[in-house]
Amino acid sequence: MAKLYASSVSKSPSQPVVRLGIIGTGSRGQYLMQMLQNVPDTEIVAVCDDFKPHLDQAVALTGGKASPYSDYRRLLERKDVEGVIIAVPLHLHAAIAIDAMKAGKHVFSEKSMAKTTDECASMLKVHYQTGKILQIGHQRVFDIRFVRGVQWIRDGHIGPVTQIRAWWHRNNDWRREVIPPSTERRTNWRLYREYSCGLMTELASHHLQVANWVLDAHPVSVTGTGSINYWKDGREVFDNVAVIYTYPGGVQFIYDSVISNKKYGLEVQVMGPLGTVEMEAGKYFLENPPPAPGIVQLINSIEKDLFEV
Structure with missing residues (x-):
């Protein structure tokens, strides 16, 4: 994602910096944080996880600049956080995404969208109600x-x-x-x-x-x-x-x-x-590829005749 983005966007001094919070800083969350380091005009200002070793690792990835939280609701209270990236276990996606949009944050959530279709519908409803971006991270x-x-x-x-x-x-x-x-x-x-x-x-x-x-x-x-x-x-x-x-x-x-x-x-x-x-x-x-160029056809014909004689 970062390579594709970086190939088409160059950093502009006038472009405002987007301040992000990361909710869920295990292996996937940290991987996404590393990708974000290559995306211009973004800054990770807050990270959240209820497993302290992962939280400490995430803070270190930002050079100690991001504020740590063990409760995502405290992170959502920050007015300077414009969007959040959610990389938590599947059963938590819906509740966190809904709370984030209601708190005025844009949301990028890891796939799958949620554990049940009802939860997906609830997320979509809040997206329409709040007008906040809701994007699900299907890599392809x-x-x-x-x-x-x-x-x-x-x-x-x-x-x-x-x-x-x-x-x-x-x-x-x-x-x-x-x-x-x-x-x-x-x-x-x-x-x-x-x-x-x-x-x-x-x-x-x-x-x-x-x-x-x-x-x-x-x-x-x-x-x-x-x-x-x-x-x-x-x-x-x-x-x-x-x-x-x-x-x-x-x-x-x-x-x-x-x-x-x-x-x-x-x-x-x-x-x-x-x-x-x-x-x-x-x-x-x-199913029916176009004919080969003339010279290739000639060679094929010669080989066919030679081997079939």
């Missing part, structure tokens, strides 16, 4: 491969989209070191249904957003299944899922995710009668 919206890929598809190069297939395969237990042991559920919140929807919100949401973007529509139905068939370690969310979304016009989006095999990594294949686009790889394949 900022990725030039996807930006160009979607435009290429909309320009008709593969014909009408007839199917989308996507997968995200990893091979790890998704666990993080727990210090102290009493913080197991809050440290590994992705593994517990109270806080997370597992693979669907943490991984599938990326590719579902791409499917919505490509088709400029939302699914009308979905069917799917999941289970815990490998990581039987006390987790509550599935370690494998397989779903099929149906879009208007009968287009299917077929998705699966596992965390016990990484052979095929991740990809989004958008297919039509004229070709296929592989969005993650940034490649396309035509």
